[in-house]
Amino acid sequence: MTLRLYDTRTAQVRDFQPLEPGKVSLYYCGATVQGNPHVGHVRSAVAFDILIRWLEASGYDVLSVRNVTDIDDKILEKSSASFAEDFQPSPDYPAQEPWFALAYRFEQAFHQAYDALGVLRPRYEPRATGHITEMHALIQRLVDSGHAYPATDGSGDVYFDVRSWAAYGELTRQNLEQMQDAPDADPRGKRDPRDFALWKGHKSGEPETAAWDSPWGPGRPGWHLECSAMATKYLGEDFDIHGGGLDLRFPHHENELAQSAAAGHGFAQFWLHNGMVTFEGEKMSKSLGNTISPEEMLAEARPKAVRYFLGQAHYRSQLVYKPGSLQEAEAALERIEQFIARAHPDSTVDSRQGVPPAFQQAMDDDLNVPAALAVLHETVRAGNTALDNEDDDAAQALGSQAAEMLRILGISEVPEPQTAGGPGDAALGQLVEKMLSSRAEAKAAKDFARADAIRDQLASAGVHIEDTPQGTQWSVKSGG
Numbered sequence: 001m002t003l004r005l006y007d008t009r010t011a012q013v014r015d016f017q018p019l020e021p022g023k024v025s026l027y028y029c030g031a032t033v034q035g036n037p038h039v040g041h042v043r044s045a046v047a048f049d050i051l052i053r054w055l056e057a058s059g060y061d062v063l064s065v066r067n068v069t070d071i072d073d074k075i076l077e078k079s080s081a082s083f084a085e086d087f088q089p090s091p092d093y094p095a096q097e098p099w100f101a102l103a104y105r106f107e108q109a110f111h112q113a114y115d116a117l118g119v120l121r122p123r124y125e126p127r128a129t130g131h132i133t134e135m136h137a138l139i140q141r142l143v144d145s146g147h148a149y150p151a152t153d154g155s156g157d158v159y160f161d162v163r164s165w166a167a168y169g170e171l172t173r174q175n176l177e178q179m180q181d182a183p184d185a186d187p188r189g190k191r192d193p194r195d196f197a198l199w200k201g202h203k204s205g206e207p208e209t210a211a212w213d214s215p216w217g218p219g220r221p222g223w224h225l226e227c228s229a230m231a232t233k234y235l236g237e238d239f240d241i242h243g244g245g246l247d248l249r250f251p252h253h254e255n256e257l258a259q260s261a262a263a264g265h266g267f268a269q270f271w272l273h274n275g276m277v278t279f280e281g282e283k284m285s286k287s288l289g290n291t292i293s294p295e296e297m298l299a300e301a302r303p304k305a306v307r308y309f310l311g312q313a314h315y316r317s318q319l320v321y322k323p324g325s326l327q328e329a330e331a332a333l334e335r336i337e338q339f340i341a342r343a344h345p346d347s348t349v350d351s352r353q354g355v356p357p358a359f360q361q362a363m364d365d366d367l368n369v370p371a372a373l374a375v376l377h378e379t380v381r382a383g384n385t386a387l388d389n390e391d392d393d394a395a396q397a398l399g400s401q402a403a404e405m406l407r408i409l410g411i412s413e414v415p416e417p418q419t420a421g422g423p424g425d426a427a428l429g430q431l432v433e434k435m436l437s438s439r440a441e442a443k444a445a446k447d448f449a450r451a452d453a454i455r456d457q458l459a460s461a462g463v464h465i466e467d468t469p470q471g472t473q474w475s476v477k478s479g480g
Contacts, residue, residue, distance in 0.1 A: 001364045003058065005241075006316060008249065008271040009171050009257075013366050018240050019269065024060045025235040026052065027268070029227060029244035029252070030125065032069040033106040034078055036092055037113045039277045039284070039310075039321070042294045044245045046307060047274040047315040049119045049410055051243075054363050057352045057408050064122040065234045067227055068110075070103040071129050071220055076210055078102060091467070099210060100129075113294050117307045118414035124234045128226040132212045135221045135229045138263060139198045139214075147262040148198055151189025156201020156217030160259050162194050168258045171271060172250045182251065196255050197222040224255035231256075232265060242268035246275055246316075274315045280322045289446055292321060299440035299472040301326035304414045308333045311409060314370055323441075332377070333411065336402060339380045342387055343399025354404040369409070376405045417473075432463055436472050 003016040018024045028048045031041060048066075055062050079099035081087060089095060097105070107127075114121075139158055142148035147164045151157040162168045162176060169176055181193035202211040202218040211218040221229075231239065244253060253271065260267040276283070279290035297306045309329035313319045352360060356379065362371035383398035406412040435454055442450040458465055458474070465474045 001361050003055075003364045004366055005270055005272060006366050008253075008273050011173070014270070016240075016270065018060070019238060022059070022061060024055050024062045024241065025239035026055075026062060026241040026243065027065045027067075027227070027231040027235055027239065028242070028272075029248055030066040030068050031107070031110045032072055032074065032223075033103045033110065034072070034074040035106055037110050037294055039292060039294055039297070040245060040247075041110070042113055042117060042119075043277050043310050043319055044243075044274050045114055045119045046117060046310040046410070048243050048272075050311055050315070050369060051241075051272070051367055052120060053408055053410050054367065059352070062123075063235065064120075065124045065126065065231065066122040067230050068107055068125060068127045069223065069226060070107065070127045071099070071210060072223055075099050075103050076206060079207075080205075099207060115415070116298060116303050116417070117294075117310070118303070118410050120410075126230045126234065128221060128230070131226070131230050131233060132214075132221065134233050135199075135225050136214055138225065138229050138232075138259070139216075141263045142198065142259060145262065145264075147259070149191065150216050151201070153189035155189050156199070156214075156219050157189050157197055158199040158216050159190055159195040160198055160255065160262075161191060162196070162258065163192055165258050165262045167261065169254065171254045171257050174250070174254075196224060196251065198225045198259070224252055224259065227252075228256050228260045228263075228265075228267075231267070232260070237264070238266035239268060241270045241272060243272040243274070246273045249273055272315075275313070275318045277319045277321055279320075281318075281320055284321075295467060295472070296440050296443060297326060298417075299443075299467070300437050301330050302333075303417055304411055305330040305333050307411050307414050311369055311411075312373060315367055323445075336376065336380050336406060339383050339387075340399050340403050340406070343383055343395045343402070345396060345399035345401075345403045347400075347403075352408075355401055355408065356405075359401075359405055363408075372405070372409070376402060376409075379405070432458065432474055436465065436474065440472070 004013050005016045006013045026048075028044070031037065052062050052064055076099050078093065079097055079102045082093055082096045082102070087096070093102075139148060142160065143150070143158070146161070148158055148160050151159060169179065176194065179194050182196040198221070199214060199216055200219050200222055201216070202220070210220055212220060231242065242253070242256075257267060257271075278284060279292070282288070282290065284291045294306075297309075301309075305326055306329070309326055310319065312329065356375055359372050359375040362368040362375060365371070379398050379402050383395050383402065386392075386395040386398060403412065435458060439451045439454040442448070442454065455465060463474055465472055
């Protein structure tokens with residue numbers, strides 16, 4: 001079966017044929033590093049990691065690129081707030097911090113979260129601030145072709161002229177007249193309120209370090225422009241797949257497509273978008289008190305189980321979190337692992353050829369992970385039956401298939417958490433992990449008094465805990 005993927009642009013599931021046989025070029029949107037990662041970030045990363053792993057298992061050489069937006073309005077706002085007189089330190093924003101230091105610190109937090117969940121590092125991970133020259137060239141190309149213009153108010157802004165591009169709105173199938181205004185700068189400098197910024201002129205009060213010289217005056221790039229410039233820098237003007245979260249379709253990806261196509265680029269052949277994470281079907285919101293962070297997830301369950309949960313739904317559907325979700329994922333994963341341990345699988349199986357045809361068909365069908373997991377669990381059931389019947393050869397073969405499916409989905413590739421536990425006492429480790437799980441449940445339920453009490457109990461026993469982006473880490477204090 002040929003790999004088929006849902007293309008947002010055509011709203012169809014289409015046969016995937018890469019531009020260059022045997023090779024796949026893929027760009028997916030990474031983080032705007034203004035704060036710690038949230039569950040939507042890691043769900044998206046896991047979804048595209050599964051895609052990359054399946055492409056590689058299918059024999060493709062995958063050239064992957066994931067950007068880092070390390071300059072934007074929110075980064076500057078949060079850095080500026082850290083220098084305000086009424087600034088209140090917090091774990092996320094502990095001190096006064098220049099914008100570039102803040103961005104770098106949170107970039108590392110994203111790396112830690114991705115690494116904790118076994119997300120492969122991309123071949124290239126470019127930062128926006130390292131590609132100003134390429135952005136200038138793209139803007140100039142659009143100005144010269146009549147698709148962009150400098151603002152008329154002397155602000156130094158440069159805008160994309162949406163009315164100059166007849167196909168604007170094609171990605172999200174919207175009519176221009178029904179679109180919302182672009183929230184960029186002073187609308188007096190625009191020809192149309194829906195025109196969006198390619199370049200943002202430097203404003204009074206912004207740090208001088210956040211401005212670069214340009215033909216239109218000092219300033220910084222617009223968000224949408226960054227991805228177009230970096231994608232074509234590393235993948236060329238035509239590449240195979242562009243991905244990101246569903247919330248990026250408009251305006252971000254719509255604007256990327258318009259400015260790239262207007263510049264004469266073929267750009268992405270497929271547009272893939274993953275669905276959002278909800279709390280029992282409702283949008284997660286701090287104001288509603290129904291959010292859960294990757295850190296809380298990693299404190300509540302093993303990283304492998306968190307990865308299983310984040311990847312178990314179809315990538316285009318909503319992923320519903322509810323209390324008990326991670327425990328269910330843990331139980332499902334333990335059944336698989338226990339069978340594999342009993343079956344003594346052959347470790348020499350060969351990727352795609354080492355899994356059942358039904359698993360291949362599911363993954364080729366628009367990356368249907370739920371159906372693929374059903375095949376995995378059916379293999380485990382058949383393997384356990386073989387073990388009960390003392391058919392060791394059949395059990396070993398099925399165990400090899402189960403182990404390879406787990407590897408292709410990236411679950412068995414998740415590193416074990418690094419925790420310190422005194423003189424190697426496994427029982428102590430189990431007790432501490434159970435208490436940390438109870439603490440995470442208390443935090444998720446906003447029972448902070450109980451969470452603090454658990455921390456104090458551990459501290460009184462000489463166990464120091466530290467909440468980090470990759471989960472809660474613990475160690476035993478020396479010296480009594």
